[in-house]
Amino acid sequence: MQTVNSIESLRFAVEDLRRSGSVALVTTMGALHDGHMALMRAARNHATHVVASIFVNPMQFGKGEDLAAYPRPLAADQARLEAEGVALLWAPDVATMYPPGFATRVCVDGVSEGLCGAARPGHFDGVASVVCKLFNQVRPDVALFGEKDWQQLAVIRRMARDLDLTLPLVENIVGVPIVREADGLAMSSRNAYLSGEQRRGAGTLNVAMLAAIARIEGGADVPTALAELTARLIAAGFASVDYASLADADSLALFDKAPQRPARLLVAARIGTTRLIDNMPVGPKSGEPA
Ligand code: AMP
Numbered sequence: 001m002q003t004v005n006s007i008e009s010l011r012f013a014v015e016d017l018r019r020s021g022s023v024a025l026v027t028t029m030g031a032l033h034d035g036h037m038a039l040m041r042a043a044r045n046h047a048t049h050v051v052a053s054i055f056v057n058p059m060q061f062g063k064g065e066d067l068a069a070y071p072r073p074l075a076a077d078q079a080r081l082e083a084e085g086v087a088l089l090w091a092p093d094v095a096t097m098y099p100p101g102f103a104t105r106v107c108v109d110g111v112s113e114g115l116c117g118a119a120r121p122g123h124f125d126g127v128a129s130v131v132c133k134l135f136n137q138v139r140p141d142v143a144l145f146g147e148k149d150w151q152q153l154a155v156i157r158r159m160a161r162d163l164d165l166t167l168p169l170v171e172n173i174v175g176v177p178i179v180r181e182a183d184g185l186a187m188s189s190r191n192a193y194l195s196g197e198q199r200r201g202a203g204t205l206n207v208a209m210l211a212a213i214a215r216i217e218g219g220a221d222v223p224t225a226l227a228e229l230t231a232r233l234i235a236a237g238f239a240s241v242d243y244a245s246l247a248d249a250d251s252l253a254l255f256d257k258a259p260q261r262p263a264r265l266l267v268a269a270r271i272g273t274t275r276l277i278d279n280m281p282v283g284p285k286s287g288e289p290a
Contacts, residue, residue: 001082003089006096007137013088014051014138021048025140027131030054031071031189032080035179039144040084042176046142052081053090053134055097059105060126071192090138097133106132108162111154111252115266116277119242127152128159135165142172148179148186150264150279154252178278180206186278193274201237202271205278208232209265212244213282216265222246222256233269242268242275246282259283 004010017023024047026039043050054077061067074091081089105125112124135143145153153175159165160173179187184206185199194202212229216222230241246255249262259282266279 001078001086001089003078003091005091005093007092010088010090010092010137017049017051017087022141023047023138024050025053025134025138025143026050026086027053027055027134027143027145029056029070029189030077031073031192032077033179033187033189033191035146035148035187037080037084038179039146039176040081040086042174043142043144044085046144046172046174047140049087050085051088051090051138051140052086053092053138055090055092055130055134057097057126057130058094059098059129060123062120062122065120066190066193069193071189090134097130105129106159106163108155108159111151111158114252114254115151115243115245115247116268117151119268124152124155128155131156132159132163132165135160142174144174144176146179147175147177147279148188149277150266151252154250184210186276188276190274190276194271198237198271198274202276204233204236205238205267205269205276206280208236209267209278209280213265213280216246216258216282219258222258229267233267238269238271239273240270242270244269249281 002013004013014023024043026043028036040050056070056072058067078089106128107125108128117124145156147153157173181187183203185203208229212225215225226244229244233241244267246263246265247253249264255263262284263282264279265282268275268277
């Protein structure tokens with residue numbers, strides 16, 4: 001696997017790959033775990049070559065968030081990517097992505113406004129901007145994103161449509177199911193921040209969500225089931241719950257009644273200072289973000 005750090009060498013290396021087949025892109029912030037690796041494996045089924053990116057994107061971190069503390073184990077990440085058959089790693093630094101004078105921002109209205117968008121102002125502008133840049137830099141035939149970040153997937157699909165990002169790509173933004181630990185906790189680079197006690201408490205998140213879904217699908221009042229879910233998380237040691245919401249799987253419009261359409265239960269909650277997110281399907285059948 002080749003690692004490139006400049007736009008010029010990236011273009012050269014991607015052109016080289018393209019001569020012998022199609023290219024899939026998996027964008028990450030590194031500190032790779034089995035969830036990321038599931039994306040790399042899925043990518044291999046969608047294209048001849050897999051290009052991975054690692055970039056801890058300052059534009060998507062708010063003031064007081066964990067930008068400086070975010071783990072950056074580059075050598076270990078390279079070894080995992082190499083073992084997974086990834087052809088090329090694009091690992092730009094901040095000055096390469098945002099040179100002096102950089103002044104453009106991609107802002108996706110609607111789907112980026114509620115849920116994590118409300119709790120983390122500007123976050124999805126940062127995500128959309130960097131993913132737009134990465135798409136333009138690599139020009140992949142297909143790109144894969146985790147359903148772990150359901151709202152992010154919806155934002156990226158909306159952006160790709162709205163900005164006419166090359167036609168095959170728009171149709172080829174693929175969502176990959178969430179990979180979980182043995183106790184059901186969704187894998188995340190941020191799980192490394194958890195103490196032993198916090199890690200045990202964090203395992204309650206998916207269990208409480210499954211219980212809430214069973215109640216909602218059994219006909220319970222939705223606001224009551226969501227309030228019970230929040231109370232259960234606080235009782236398990238979570239410091240706060242940013243949101244526990246039932247939303248349309250595609251538009252992310254909120255439901256306060258049992259859904260007749262595919263829906264998702266989406267939760268963001270803090271344990272200590274670590275913010276965890278998770279989402280699961282509810283109702284008739286699981287959907288795909290718009
Ligand atoms: P990140 O490095 O956190 O920006 O994540 C990079 C990509 O991996 C995103 O598309 C995430 O949605 C995806 N991802 C992260 N964790 C998981 C997981 N547990 N299961 C599936 N995909 C994941």
